[in-house]
Each structure stands twice: as C-alpha cells, then as structure tokens.
Amino acid sequence: MCSRTEGRLYLANEITSTEGMQQVKAIQVAGSKKSCFRCGNNKEKLFFRSPCSYCNQEECLYCRNCIIMGKMTECQYLYFEPSQPLIAPYQNRCLAWKGQLSPGQQGASDAVLKAVINRESLLLWAVAGSGKTEMMFRGMDEVITNGGRVCVASPRVDVCLELYPRLQEVFPNIELVCLYGDSDDVYGGERFVVATTHQLIRFYQAFDVIFIDEVDAFPYAKDPFLEYAVRKALLDSGCSIFITATPERKWQLECKNGKRNYIKVPARYHRQPLPVPERVWIGDWKRSLEKQKISPIILTWVRAKLDEGCPVLLFFPEIKVMHQVAPILEKLGFGPLLTVHSADSERKEKVQQMRDGTIKLLCTTTILERGVTFTNVQVGVFGSEGRIFTESALVQIAGRAGRKFDFPTGDVKFFHFGVSKSMALAISQIKLMNQLGRRQKLLDE
Ligand SMILES: [Zn+2]
Ligand SMILES: [Zn+2]
Incomplete structure (x- = not known):
C-alpha cells in the first residue's frame, strides 16, 4: 500500500x-x-x-x-487523479546550468521552448554529437518553474541512467526520480521523472511535457503499445518532444511534406562536419572466411589506424561472423582485442577497457551503435550490406567517429560485398546534414 x-x-x-x-x-x-x-x-x-x-x-x-x-x-x-499544477510555483528559474549553447543548440533550444509554451509536439532531429541534452534544459525549466510535471523517457535504460545524474546536477533544488525495470526508486509524486518508456504504462493524465530521447531506438519503434503509453501519460493539454539523430523514414517524409513539426540540428557543437562513410568493396567475405581469410584491404586499414595510435571499433552483422573474424585477427597479431554483444555479461567492463585505452581494438555487434563515445575512434563496418545495418543503424554507427572537440574527425569505412539501399541512404543523409550545416553557417571549414 x-x-x-x-x-x-x-x-x-x-x-x-x-x-x-x-x-x-x-x-x-x-x-x-x-x-x-x-x-x-x-x-x-x-x-x-x-x-x-x-x-x-x-x-x-x-x-x-x-x-x-x-x-x-x-x-x-x-x-x-489528474495532475494539477503547483498552486504557488517557483519564484526563480529552477535551472542552474550556466553553460553556453552553440548557435546550433541555441536554435533548437528556442524551438523546444516555443513548443513547450504552445504545448505542441516537436521532433528534434539532432545529429549524433550535437549536444542534444543541453537543448532540452530550457524547455524543461519552463514546465518545472511554472509548477508543471516533466518526464524524460527513453526506450533505453542506459540512456536514462546517464541522463538522471546530469539532470539532478542542473536542477539541484528539484526532486527527481528515475524509474526503470529493476530500479529501487518508487514514484512518490516527484514533478520530474526520468523513466524507460515502458514505465509510462503506470501513468495517466500525468505530464505537461514528455521528452522522448532516442525515440527510434528499440523497442519504442517496434512496440505500438508504448506509443499508447506516452499518449496516455500526457495530460490532455500536454505535448511530447521527440529527440533523435535518426528518425525513421516515415517521420522523415512527414517532415518533408510539412506534416510534422520539427527542427533539425545538422552540425556538431565543435563545428566540424560529420565524417562521411566511405564504401570499400571487399569481395565475397563469407567465402574468404570459410578459408580463414580476411580481405587485406581491411587488415591494412586496421593496421594503419592502430599504428597511428587510434582505437578501432569494428562492427559486425552477426555474433557468429564476429567470432569467426576475431580469432583470425588475433592470430595475425592484431591483439589484444575484445568482442562484445548484447548478451555479454562483461559488456560494461569491456567498453570501459576501450575507454581507458587498455585495449585498442573492439569488435562489436550493433549493440554499440549508439550511446558510446571513444576519443579519436576509427570506425569500420564489416559486411555493411547486412540487413541488420539499417539506414538509422549506419548513421548512428558513423556518428561514433569524430565526437570530441580535440579529435573532431575520423574514418568511417563500410566494408561491403555489394552496396545496400540502407548504405546509400545513410551516406546521403549524412551528406545532406553537412550541406545544411554549411548553409546555416554552423560549420568552420
Ligand atoms: Zn494490459
Ligand atoms: Zn474477476
């Protein structure tokens, strides 16, 4: 009770x-x-x-x-009981963040604020590494300071766990709660909730604004019930702000046809263009693997990058393929290296080792397509024509490179045996974002 x-x-x-x-x-x-x-x-x-x-x-x-x-x-x-605003809201702004927004971030922050004030839904389409969290602060502050309720939801627990301490820091005087499957926290009426989208099922007529981060990430994109849950958790007068670097095709078309309210942030905060993936043909890699061989084109590239002292992230279409390739690489002297996938219980530790630089070569499935940053990382996709590599997966993967201010560039290679439609779409989406960034004068080149 x-x-x-x-x-x-x-x-x-x-x-x-x-x-x-x-x-x-x-x-x-x-x-x-x-x-x-x-x-x-x-x-x-x-x-x-x-x-x-x-x-x-x-x-x-x-x-x-x-x-x-x-x-x-x-x-x-x-x-x-439907949510009611505080009778005596706060005298001063609740946001304690004193950082500076880049011009690209400022435009988005203004658009979010406008959407929040008018209670109209908005898609914030911001490229990987653009600093999207800061773009939400002002809009959140508007709701909280006026005595309303805010929820930040994400399909991914790791996104919630990363956002929660960050939000606590910038809203130091507001009670926040973080709700997810295994969390010990219980909802006690806090006006600021961080939750997995799944937890929204428990709410009704609750929030003035729900921010949904990584809206396209599994499982939101594939679970129609969660869309219902978001709608139900909102007050009738409420609105949602969707945030993603890679909206699904349907949403992209709605933006194009004027059917969806959106704002694009085409550039990263460090004002360098997104690395454009390069397509590299490596022949019939499945047959080569049967003979325990890997294309020399890949080997030469990985060797060159490791010799330059750069960490290398290699993506694979299947665990099986990864476990075929990794031992061959080790035998050829590319170690020490590690492999990681979604069911790997040491996933966190392995990612940390890569961050610390104790290993330089990490082989992975699409599990690391988003949410991770490695300084100066170089990115290769083995068998990039694989069906698992959707347009959005490839854009996210490419978005791992060049994220840091001191290392704003990096290689992204699609090693393939035949270009897929997703590869072509991903590359054109990235190029379009760079063009838009140039046009909006958000890039220094
Ligand atoms: Zn049910
Ligand atoms: Zn009954």
Missing part, C-alpha cells in the same frame, strides 16, 4: 482509499473487441481467462501484455 499521487494509475488494492478519485474500467469490452486501459493492448491473443478472486467468476478476463506490472482483470477498476 502506498499513498496516492496525481497522474498515477492504481488498482484498488494498491492504495488505502479510492475516495475522491476518478475511475476507469481496467479492461474495456465492446462486443468482440477488448482493450486494456493500462497498456493499450487490443490483441485478442494477449487476453486470457482464469478463475478470479475478486469477482469469484471461473473465467475472468485479464491482460497478459502488462502482467509484469501486476495482474489486472476485467472486473477491476483503475483509479486516478
């Missing part, structure tokens, strides 16, 4: 009293159509029936899709 808070959905057994609260049926049934209010599930195959201790029916309907948040049956209600 906990004391209730505004904007949160509760089952009757989760709170001491439902007095004065509004209620909504947990599962709506209309004819053959069912929908779960909590998670938005409307797929027949995700509803089950079982004997129920609340209504004593033999076959009471429940939703399987959100059962991880506690079993919820057809006979139950969800209780809530």
Whole structure:
C-alpha cells in the first residue's frame, strides 16, 4: 500500500482509499473487441481467462501484455487523479546550468521552448554529437518553474541512467526520480521523472511535457503499445518532444511534406562536419572466411589506424561472423582485442577497457551503435550490406567517429560485398546534414 499521487494509475488494492478519485474500467469490452486501459493492448491473443478472486467468476478476463506490472482483470477498476499544477510555483528559474549553447543548440533550444509554451509536439532531429541534452534544459525549466510535471523517457535504460545524474546536477533544488525495470526508486509524486518508456504504462493524465530521447531506438519503434503509453501519460493539454539523430523514414517524409513539426540540428557543437562513410568493396567475405581469410584491404586499414595510435571499433552483422573474424585477427597479431554483444555479461567492463585505452581494438555487434563515445575512434563496418545495418543503424554507427572537440574527425569505412539501399541512404543523409550545416553557417571549414 502506498499513498496516492496525481497522474498515477492504481488498482484498488494498491492504495488505502479510492475516495475522491476518478475511475476507469481496467479492461474495456465492446462486443468482440477488448482493450486494456493500462497498456493499450487490443490483441485478442494477449487476453486470457482464469478463475478470479475478486469477482469469484471461473473465467475472468485479464491482460497478459502488462502482467509484469501486476495482474489486472476485467472486473477491476483503475483509479486516478489528474495532475494539477503547483498552486504557488517557483519564484526563480529552477535551472542552474550556466553553460553556453552553440548557435546550433541555441536554435533548437528556442524551438523546444516555443513548443513547450504552445504545448505542441516537436521532433528534434539532432545529429549524433550535437549536444542534444543541453537543448532540452530550457524547455524543461519552463514546465518545472511554472509548477508543471516533466518526464524524460527513453526506450533505453542506459540512456536514462546517464541522463538522471546530469539532470539532478542542473536542477539541484528539484526532486527527481528515475524509474526503470529493476530500479529501487518508487514514484512518490516527484514533478520530474526520468523513466524507460515502458514505465509510462503506470501513468495517466500525468505530464505537461514528455521528452522522448532516442525515440527510434528499440523497442519504442517496434512496440505500438508504448506509443499508447506516452499518449496516455500526457495530460490532455500536454505535448511530447521527440529527440533523435535518426528518425525513421516515415517521420522523415512527414517532415518533408510539412506534416510534422520539427527542427533539425545538422552540425556538431565543435563545428566540424560529420565524417562521411566511405564504401570499400571487399569481395565475397563469407567465402574468404570459410578459408580463414580476411580481405587485406581491411587488415591494412586496421593496421594503419592502430599504428597511428587510434582505437578501432569494428562492427559486425552477426555474433557468429564476429567470432569467426576475431580469432583470425588475433592470430595475425592484431591483439589484444575484445568482442562484445548484447548478451555479454562483461559488456560494461569491456567498453570501459576501450575507454581507458587498455585495449585498442573492439569488435562489436550493433549493440554499440549508439550511446558510446571513444576519443579519436576509427570506425569500420564489416559486411555493411547486412540487413541488420539499417539506414538509422549506419548513421548512428558513423556518428561514433569524430565526437570530441580535440579529435573532431575520423574514418568511417563500410566494408561491403555489394552496396545496400540502407548504405546509400545513410551516406546521403549524412551528406545532406553537412550541406545544411554549411548553409546555416554552423560549420568552420
Ligand atoms: Zn474477476
Ligand atoms: Zn494490459
């Protein structure tokens, strides 16, 4: 049992009293159509029936899709109180950040602020390494200072864990909470919430503004229920700000056709253009691997970069391929090297070793396509025509190079056996961003 808070959905057994609260049926049934209010599930195959201790029916309907948040049956209600602004909001601005925005960041920050004030949704399309977190500060401050509620959500836990301390630092007098699957933190009515998109399922009529970071990252892009969750967690008067370096094609077209409110930040804060990937044909690499061979073109490139003292990040289309290539590289004297993939329990440690420079060559799957920065890293994609390398994956991968002020450039090589459509689209997207950066005078060249 906990004391209730505004904007949160509760089952009757989760709170001491439902007095004065509004209620909504947990599962709506209309004819053959069912929908779960909590998670938005409307797929027949995700509803089950079982004997129920609340209504004593033999076959009471429940939703399987959100059962991880506690079993919820057809006979139950969800209780809530819509979020209200603070009666006496803050006298002074809550944002304590004193840094300087680059001109590109300033434009975006202004657009975010305008969207927040007008409560209209906005796509912030900012290239990797442009410093997007700072672009959100002023808009967040506007909501918080006026006594509203803000949520920063991301499909990725690691993004939440990185953002949380950063936001605590710049909003030192505001209570923040960080909610994700395994977190110990419990929502206690904080007006500033950092959460995985999945956690939004628990909210209703809660936030004035939701910032969704890395909106295209798995699993948001593939989970239609999470879109429902975002909409539901917003107040009717609320809006969302989507942030990404790589919006999906559909969104890109909506921007182009004037159907989506957006702002582009085409340049990095250090005013150098994005490294444009180079396509390098390496022949039938699968057949070469059968003979334990790797194209000399790759070997020469990796050797040259390591000899210059640069760390090298090599991406692979499959774990299997990576585990074929890595031992060959070791045998040829390219070690010490490490391999990393999503199920690797030592993932964090290995990434840290690469950061510390104790290893110089890291082989990886697309798991490191975003969220990591290595100083002066050089990037190669082995078998870049692989289907796993979508346009957005390749743009993100290329975005690993040249992120640091002192090392703003770097090689990005697409080693391929036939150019894929995604490769071509990724390269043209990067080139277009650089053109736009030049036109907007955001680049020094
Ligand atoms: Zn029941
Ligand atoms: Zn559900």
